[in-house]
Amino acid sequence: MIRISRILVLATLVFAACSTEDDSNGGGNSNDNFDRGAMLANWADNVIVPSFENFQSETQKLEAAAKNFAANPEMSELEALRAQYEDAYLEFQTVSMFQIGKAEELNYRNFLNTYPVNESSLESKIASGEYNLSLPSSFTEQGFPALDYLLYGYGSAEATLEKLGGNENYSNYLVAISERINALTSEVTASWQGDFRDTFVNNTGSSSTGSVDRFTNDYVMYFEKILRSGKIGYPSGALTGTPSPGNAEALYAGISKELYLKAFNSFEDFYKGKTGPSYSQYLDYLGSMKDGSDLDALIRDQFEAIKAQSADLNNNLKSQVESDNTKMLTAFDELQKAVILLKVDMMQSLSTSVDYVDSDGD
């Protein structure tokens, strides 16, 4: 008997040691199991890739419009460029949350939408004609906030045309930042159209490096930091106690509410999954085995509350902060309730480890 037990110990140790590499990507697609592969495929094929493709066509038009204006600095070209800037900025809100893969590697979101813009250093760079837009230190001198400043920051269309039209430094810079927005977007879109899509979809593992875990961390972080803090929290001073309307998005064009709602709706659509399974269905699947409250319904209700409250907001959130900031603070509180549902309850239900902590547990 002792002999057997010794053999068993050895066999077990060997078996257990082998099972250390348990980050396997076994499909496990039986019918009574929620299919994460299908969810990832839905995310990639029906949401992420089409969103990037749409946005890319906008950034192409943006680059073209900027070049048009540079070649022919007239009022009609300026108006076309201004309109295209708004269209592209709006479309950007549908991809901003996908900071994973190439976008993460490139620091895509920071290059396209770090605000408020640093006006004085932007002006001095334009005046000198020397700049390197690929430096992280130039986040605040490019992207949509820089376009916003250049296209709307000088006041009326006439004043803007006068400022930009007669000066090659300005039109060169406009072209340079539009080109960069388009180039970065092409790069990210191409990676999704290429290998990255499969890498993403096939990484169905349950470890902290699996796609669902990683994406969920980014997705929730986006809601908390970019949507809640960035668009509402900082301008209203909910986080600092001091309102600073100058921190609103699209400060000069004054379209901040539209951008906020576009971003929020995209986030909600993603949660609901559009044409296929997403978090909503995943939580339903897990919730069906759990007593207590229906988490999916709580989250959907909170999304409705956020949208209902936002009807009270001025189209320009900067003006809203200046005229009646309590409405902004209410908006923040509603968003905050969703943060807790997403970050605490949803992450717990999905058993998603917070970020890539890979140390031992009990």
Add this chain to the structure above:
Amino acid sequence: MRFSPGKYLKKNTEAAPLAVFRLFFGIMMFASIVRFWLNGWIEKLYIAPKFFFSYYGFEWVKPLGDFTYLIFIICGIAALMVAAGYKYRLAIVLFFLSFTYIELMDKTTYLNHYYFISILSFLMIFLPANVYFSVDAFRDPAKAFQKIPNWCVDSIKLLLGIVYFYAGLAKINSDWLFRAMPLKIWLPSKYDLPLLGDLMQQEWVHYAFSWSGMLYDLFIPFLLLWKKTRFPAFIMVIIFHVLTRVLFPIGMFPYIMIVSALIFFSPKLHHRILKKISGWLKISKQRFDNSRTLVFAGLKQQLSLAVVSVFFIIQISFPWRYLLYPGELFWTEEGFRFSWRVMLMEKAGYAQFKVVDGETGKRFYVDNSDFLTPFQEKQMSFQPDFIIEYAHFLAEHFKKDGHKNIEIYVDSYVALNGRKSAPYIDPEVNLLNFADSFEHKTFILPFNDEIKGL
């Protein structure tokens, strides 16, 4: 047949089981240290963070920058010396001190397993684990003994028994048994395991695991003690721990427990193991089989027995200290640690700290990622003693930055075992009015549910 302590203390047994235990313990500890290092965890957990959470009364234990590696080197070498039985007493003291120092540096990384290693190595200081099959005994035949007092081996069994039995007792609660929590959250997320993945989705599996886990923990010490059930019990030990290894990120612990359980077997098995090892190492095992019996006498015996007795009285009573606190243990975590409450909770939290100028009313929120790693933030967000320590740290930090009349408040939410998240700390309370202590923390909001059981 009355049990007589005097007679019991005079009983002797073979030293081989304890020697085997020492050898494997040392090797596994060395492997654990190497694994920890290779995983980059020394850097990640003890060097990179800007702030470390201290245990009450051990605020002076901090990582030493790059010298932290030195502590791990000392610990690793000590573990090897323990394995070899070379300058054993010095080695095991060094191991205990360095390992415990490492664990005290930041309570973020607290695990019951680490606490187990700490107290086990403390106990081993007082056991003659080096009198047989060791370098010490090889070099100095005067220190070599084939037999030792029975209690020396039994004390290891008792400690293992306490760990299992208390872990079993802790599982007798309504969340574990009647809601299958937290296994119901954890198991379905293992959908990608080969063979087991689909099974993990079944509700009956969650309940089966919960109940059998409870029964296993409660009864395994007794099944190992009783000769007739020992072998099947050991098979169960292997299956149980391998399963936990496959299902959870649990590191070296399963191997340590499997190997430790060998101590329940008769000396015959241990002699065979040592014979095999002697063969590999080409040393003569006979040299140790000198038939001499180690006798503890006089002061030495009294001192060793006194320390070991006090040690076990503490071990047996300490896990019950939670009864002295009001409120739900899982919610307040007052008296939760050091009590073999393993895998009982899935808890997640969210804590947003607000720094307020008490005079002007000006306020701002803290970005926790400025000060804490994601791991630390996670642990902090649902443990009150972390929250209070962090609040004081924030006050110090912002005072240095020139802020005045600082008050610290926290908006926090915690979800426990699948319940909807609920407010956790009273948001109206200035945390600076409280210092960490063993007293009940009155600023924890009540738990709006009931978990029945021990």
